[in-house]
Amino acid sequence: MxxxxxxxxxxxxxxxxxxxxxxxxxxxxxxxxxxxxxxxxxxxxxxxxxxxxxxxxxxxxxxxxxxxxxxxxxxxxxxxxxxxxxxxxxxxxxxxxxxxxxxxxxxxxxxxxxxxxxxxxxxxxxxxxxxxxxxxxIPDAVSTPWAAVTSTADVGAAEAVAVWGVGGLGAHAVKLLRLVGAAPIIAADPDPQARKRALAFGADVALDPAGSDFLSTVGEMTGGQGLNVAFDFAGVPTVREQALRVLGEHGRLVLVGLTDKPLEVRDGTRFSYLQQQILGHYGSEPEHVVQLVELVNAGRVDxxxxxxxxxxxxxxxxxxxxxxxxxxxxxxxxxxx
Missing domain, CATH: 3.90.180.10 (Medium-chain alcohol dehydrogenases, catalytic domain)
Known part of the structure; x- marks a missing residue:
C-alpha cells in the first residue's frame, strides 16, 4: 500500500x-x-x-x-x-x-x-x-474577508470603514476594502508591526485602539458622522464595544473574529435610534474564491x-x-x- x-x-x-x-x-x-x-x-x-x-x-x-x-x-x-x-x-x-x-x-x-x-x-x-x-x-485568508466586505457588509464606494485586528484576515480586508473603493479606511491594532502593515496594504490611517486619541481621530476622519461599517477581525469583546461607540447612523458592525464571549450593547436606545446593525460572518461561498482568482488573473490584486x-x-x-x-x-x- x-x-x-x-x-x-x-x-x-x-x-x-x-x-x-x-x-x-x-x-x-x-x-x-x-x-x-x-x-x-x-x-x-x-x-x-x-x-x-x-x-x-x-x-x-x-x-x-x-x-x-x-x-x-x-x-x-x-x-x-x-x-x-x-x-x-x-x-x-x-x-x-x-x-x-x-x-x-x-x-x-x-x-x-x-x-x-x-x-x-x-x-x-x-x-x-x-x-x-x-x-x-485564497480560500479563507482572502475569501473570508472578501465575502465579509462584499456580501455581509455590502460595502459601497466612499463608505467610512474600520478594521480591528490586522492579522491574517484583517490585513487582506484592508487591501480588499481599498479595491472596492471604501474611504476612509481606518486600521486598529495594538501591534506596531500590524499597523505598519495596514498602511502598506492601503489603510489611510493605522491607530492603536488603546491610544488616547483613538476616538477623536475616528471622529475627524469621518467628519463627525461615525463609521458606516466596523469590522471585528479580533474576536475580542472590548473591540466590539469600542466599534459600537464609533458607528454612525445605519452603521453595520460585522463580527468576523470568533469568540464565545457575550456581546453587550450598552446604549440600546442609541443603537435603535441610529438604526444600527450587528451582522455575524463566517467563511465564504465558492463563488468568492472564483472571483478572487479572476481578480488576480486580471492584475487587480496580488x-x-x-x-x-x-x-x-x-x-x-x-x-x-x-x-x-x-x-x-x-x-x-x-x-x-
Whole structure:
C-alpha cells in the first residue's frame, strides 16, 4: 500500500504528529491532488488547543489544513473536467448529501500532507503565473474577508470603514476594502508591526485602539458622522464595544473574529435610534474564491506580500508555534510538502 506523510491532529488528546498514512485513492467524482502549498491559519491553532472543535469528524484524528493548492495527480471514475497536471486550489469545505457544511482539515482530511483528496466540484483552476503559496491562502485568508466586505457588509464606494485586528484576515480586508473603493479606511491594532502593515496594504490611517486619541481621530476622519461599517477581525469583546461607540447612523458592525464571549450593547436606545446593525460572518461561498482568482488573473490584486514565511511539512509544529506566539507578526505562514 502506498503511503504519504501527513500532519495529523488527535482532537481527543490535542496532539499534532507527523506520520506515515495510507495515500488516498480517489473514488467516484474525486481527484487526488499533489499538495504544493498549504496555509497555516489561526483556526488550526484553535483546533489544536481545543477552542475550536470539529462538528462532523468521524473518529479522533484529522489531517489539518483548509487552505490548499496543488496539481491534479490522479482522477477517479466519472470525473468530467479536471485533467492530470492541472494547477488548482481547493475550496475550504463542501456540503454533503444531507446538507451539512463540512470544513476541510476540520471535519475531513485537509492539506497538511503530501496528497489531498477532493471532490471534483471543490477544485478551482488557477493560472500558470499564480504561485502556489499565494494561491493556497485564497480560500479563507482572502475569501473570508472578501465575502465579509462584499456580501455581509455590502460595502459601497466612499463608505467610512474600520478594521480591528490586522492579522491574517484583517490585513487582506484592508487591501480588499481599498479595491472596492471604501474611504476612509481606518486600521486598529495594538501591534506596531500590524499597523505598519495596514498602511502598506492601503489603510489611510493605522491607530492603536488603546491610544488616547483613538476616538477623536475616528471622529475627524469621518467628519463627525461615525463609521458606516466596523469590522471585528479580533474576536475580542472590548473591540466590539469600542466599534459600537464609533458607528454612525445605519452603521453595520460585522463580527468576523470568533469568540464565545457575550456581546453587550450598552446604549440600546442609541443603537435603535441610529438604526444600527450587528451582522455575524463566517467563511465564504465558492463563488468568492472564483472571483478572487479572476481578480488576480486580471492584475487587480496580488498576495506576494501576504506570505510571511514558508516551512516544510515536517516543520508544521514549528509553524503552529510561530503563529500562536505571533513571532514576527506573520500574515500567513505556508507549508510546502
Amino acid at each position: 502506498a503511503t504519504m506523510r501527513a500532519a495529523r491532529l488527535n482532537v481527543r488528546t490535542r496532539t499534532l504528529e507527523l506520520k506515515d498514512v495510507p495515500r488516498p485513492v480517489p473514488g467516484r467524482g474525486q481527484v487526488l491532488v499533489r499538495v504544493k502549498a498549504a496555509g497555516v491559519c489561526l483556526s488550526d491553532v484553535h483546533l489544536i488547543d481545543g477552542t475550536l472543535k470539529p462538528l462532523y469528524l468521524e473518529g479522533d484524528e484529522v489531517t489539518l489544513g483548509h487552505e490548499v493548492s496543488g496539481v491534479v495527480e490522479e482522477i477517479g471514475p466519472d470525473v468530467m473536467d479536471p485533467e492530470v497536471g492541472d494547477r488548482v486550489i481547493l475550496q475550504a469545505g463542501q456540503t454533503d448529501r444531507s446538507g451539512k457544511v463540512l470544513t476541510r482539515g476540520v471535519d475531513y482530511d485537509g492539506g497538511w500532507a503530501e496528497y489531498a483528496l477532493a471532490d471534483e466540484e471543490t477544485l478551482v483552476p488557477i493560472p500558470d503565473d499564480l504561485p502556489f503559496d499565494q494561491a493556497a491562502i 498576495f506576494a506580500s501576504s506570505i510571511s514565511g514558508t516551512l516544510s511539512l515536517e516543520e508544521a509544529p514549528m509553524a503552529v508555534e510561530q503563529l500562536e506566539k505571533r513571532t514576527g507578526s506573520p500574515i500567513r505562514l505556508v507549508l510546502e510538502p
